[in-house]
Amino acid sequence: MESFFNLLAGFEHAVSGWNLLYCLIGVTIGMLVGVMPGLGPTAGTAILIPITFGMEPISAIIMLSGIFYGAMYGGTITSVLINTPGEAASVITCLDGHQMAKQGRAGAALGVAAIGSFIGGTAAIVGLAFVGPPLARFALSFGPPEFFALMMLGLLMLVGLMGKSLIRGIVAAIIGLLLSFIGMDSISGTIRFTFDRMELMNGIDFVAVAMGLFGISEILINAESKISVEKPPKVKGLFPKKEEWAPTLKAIGRGTGLGFILGLIPGANAVIASLMSYSTERKLAKDPSRFGKGAIEGVAGPETANNAYSGAALIPLFTLGIPSSPTVAVILGAFILHGLTPGPQLFQSNPDFVWGVIASMFIGNLILLIMNLPLAGMWAKIALVPYKLLFPIILIVSILGAYSINNSMWDVGVMFVFGIIGYFMKKLDLPMAATVLTFVLGQEIESSFLRSLALAEGSLQIFVQRPISATLITIALLVLAASIVSVWKKKRDILSSDVEM
Amino acid sequence: MLQKNAGLCGAIVVFLVGAVFAFQSLSYEYYGAMGPGPGLLPLWLSGILMVMSVLYMIESLRQVVAWRDILPDRSGLIRICRILAAFLLFVFTVETIGFVVSSTLFLLILLAKEYKWYASVAISIAISLVLFWVFGKMLSIPLPVNEFGW
Numbered sequence: 001m002e003s004f005f006n007l008l009a010g011f012e013h014a015v016s017g018w019n020l021l022y023c024l025i026g027v028t029i030g031m032l033v034g035v036m037p038g039l040g041p042t043a044g045t046a047i048l049i050p051i052t053f054g055m056e057p058i059s060a061i062i063m064l065s066g067i068f069y070g071a072m073y074g075g076t077i078t079s080v081l082i083n084t085p086g087e088a089a090s091v092i093t094c095l096d097g098h099q100m101a102k103q104g105r106a107g108a109a110l111g112v113a114a115i116g117s118f119i120g121g122t123a124a125i126v127g128l129a130f131v132g133p134p135l136a137r138f139a140l141s142f143g144p145p146e147f148f149a150l151m152m153l154g155l156l157m158l159v160g161l162m163g164k165s166l167i168r169g170i171v172a173a174i175i176g177l178l179l180s181f182i183g184m185d186s187i188s189g190t191i192r193f194t195f196d197r198m199e200l201m202n203g204i205d206f207v208a209v210a211m212g213l214f215g216i217s218e219i220l221i222n223a224e225s226k227i228s229v230e231k232p233p234k235v236k237g238l239f240p241k242k243e244e245w246a247p248t249l250k251a252i253g254r255g256t257g258l259g260f261i262l263g264l265i266p267g268a269n270a271v272i273a274s275l276m277s278y279s280t281e282r283k284l285a286k287d288p289s290r291f292g293k294g295a296i297e298g299v300a301g302p303e304t305a306n307n308a309y310s311g312a313a314l315i316p317l318f319t320l321g322i323p324s325s326p327t328v329a330v331i332l333g334a335f336i337l338h339g340l341t342p343g344p345q346l347f348q349s350n351p352d353f354v355w356g357v358i359a360s361m362f363i364g365n366l367i368l369l370i371m372n373l374p375l376a377g378m379w380a381k382i383a384l385v386p387y388k389l390l391f392p393i394i395l396i397v398s399i400l401g402a403y404s405i406n407n408s409m410w411d412v413g414v415m416f417v418f419g420i421i422g423y424f425m426k427k428l429d430l431p432m433a434a435t436v437l438t439f440v441l442g443q444e445i446e447s448s449f450l451r452s453l454a455l456a457e458g459s460l461q462i463f464v465q466r467p468i469s470a471t472l473i474t475i476a477l478l479v480l481a482a483s484i485v486s487v488w489k490k491k492r493d494i495l496s497s498d499v500e501m
Numbered sequence: 502m503l504q505k506n507a508g509l510c511g512a513i514v515v516f517l518v519g520a521v522f523a524f525q526s527l528s529y530e531y532y533g534a535m536g537p538g539p540g541l542l543p544l545w546l547s548g549i550l551m552v553m554s555v556l557y558m559i560e561s562l563r564q565v566v567a568w569r570d571i572l573p574d575r576s577g578l579i580r581i582c583r584i585l586a587a588f589l590l591f592v593f594t595v596e597t598i599g600f601v602v603s604s605t606l607f608l609l610i611l612l613a614k615e616y617k618w619y620a621s622v623a624i625s626i627a628i629s630l631v632l633f634w635v636f637g638k639m640l641s642i643p644l645p646v647n648e649f650g651w
Contacts, residue, residue: 178543
């Protein structure tokens with residue numbers, strides 16, 4: 001019940017003038033980012049952090065999270081209308097959504113996607129509001145060893161479950177950690193790895209790295225091939241047929257549950273959520289052959305799942321301070337920039353902030369529902385803006401953003417270098433998500449590790465002596481073992497195919 | 502072999518990065534009077550990184566990722582080099598010739614082939630002026646400027 005009253009108090013903050021405006025701006029930008037192919041939510045959020053510098057923390061986070069879940073709505077529009085996913089998670093929607101559009105049912109596809117997204121997103125936020133505080137209270141009993149164990153678990157899940165190669169995942173994660181050590185060490189005050197450069201005294205700036213790794217590298221990759229878009233079909237009739245409502249609503253229900261659970265797990269991302277929902281719907285459907293030819297559940301399920309995912313992904317961030325995906329890691333960076341440390345203390349020390357943001361997410365989803373249902377056709381026209389004009393503008397705005405971090409061209413240079421690094425990392429399949437997560441958490445990981453060792457007077461046993469951390473470490477090791485086993489199994493597959501050739 | 506195997510090159514770069522960090526970590530205190538020091542974790546991590554990079558090298562030898570497969574074709578490569586060149590030009594000239602001019606040149610390089618020359622010039626100048634106004638005047642960010650103040 002306490003949560004309910006806190007939530008009402010939060011609404012008071014969220015609807016106050018400026019915050020409402022920032023929410024609107026955030027979700028609108030999110031829609032734009034989602035609609036535009038070539039710009040994903042991670043890059044969009046990173047590029048827009050510099051704009052939030054002068055804002056109140058609550059307004060900044062309201063806007064940035066608006067971009068995050070708004071992008072999930074926007075990506076659907078281009079997937080359905082022009083068979084071009086505006087962002088990665090909407091790829092699945094192209095399959096049946098575009099087919100429906102070709103059959104003249106674009107409106108129904110978009111309507112169902114909007115409704116499903118709203119239900120999924122809202123359900124996830126309700127989850128956050130009611131699961132969050134008890135989880136945060138539990139985590140208050142966490143000491144340094146527990147935090148370290150938790151971060152290791154999150155990292156190992158990310159590295160173990162995502163990506164083709166466990167080795168490359170670990171490599172990427174360690175690189176992120178080493179990069180986070182550059183600059184002044186918070187515990188001893190020693191200045192490390194600066195190679196005598198003044199600008200590195202406070203470390204490499206997270207925003208510049210995020211903008212480079214995600215924004216610039218994405219633009220470089222897109223520059224390889226010409227992106228061309230077809231004309232979108234007209235949108236009329238927003239709702240599915242009467243007999244389709246029942247299976248649609250069931251698909252939405254399943255999508256919500258699936259997306260919610262996946263959002264809690266670090267290492268999952270929105271693409272996995274939509275993919276799993278699509279396969280689930282296909283397996284459970286009475287007539288699976290309809291899928292791929294315009295099955296409405298193939299749109300309803302995945303779209304709901306990716307919105308439920310983005311709502312739930314904020315739960316580990318708010319309650320434990322652990323980001324579960326790259327975009328959330330970027331939002332974590334924004335938190336730190338504004339002087340807030342997400343984690344269990346946040347609910348205690350800044351309840352106004354937390355509940356204000358949660359309340360704003362409800363409002364944001366509502367705004368998006370209104371924007372999507374009648375205005376879908378208008379959004380689609382935006383996708384027609386030629387990419388060749390768009391990306392130079394994105395680049396110069398990114399340069400301005402990076403410059404404004406410290407009013408120095410150094411950060412522009414950093415962004416540029418990391419853009420190139422990100423480009424090669426994508427090419428070589430080194431998961432950037434692992435690097436950015438460890439980079440953001442690096443100082444925390446080191447300080448909890450060192451403090452744990454100090455508590456135990458140098459012995460590593462402390463991690464297994466305390467029950468919570470022992471449990472977490474055990475699960476982490478199990479995940480590691482499971483991923484090593486799966487790598488071995490794949491290796492055997494590869495070997496056998498070599499022999500057959 | 503290095504010329505063909507991109508993964509191997511990547512692994513070697515990672516190894517070198519690990520080595521550099523490891524070498525630097527040796528100059529920081531490993532274990533101090535009050536517990537582990539600033540050199541402990543970096544040393545261990547860079548050591549693990551070097552071991553991992555050797556495993557990565559082995560993995561790259563087994564599953565070869567050729568340069569030819571991952572690099573874009575000629576026109577893609579040219580487009581990318583264009584972007585990089587525009588960036589470098591901007592970074593090296595902005596503090597002397599000012600934001601507006603550098604930004605115009607930057608946009609011009611990227612828009613050159615896409616529109617007729619006078620359209621490209623017009624768009625570049627227009628966007629640069631708008632951005633200068635929004636970021637420099639409205640958001641009061643001290644942009645690098647030339648003697649004329651823009």
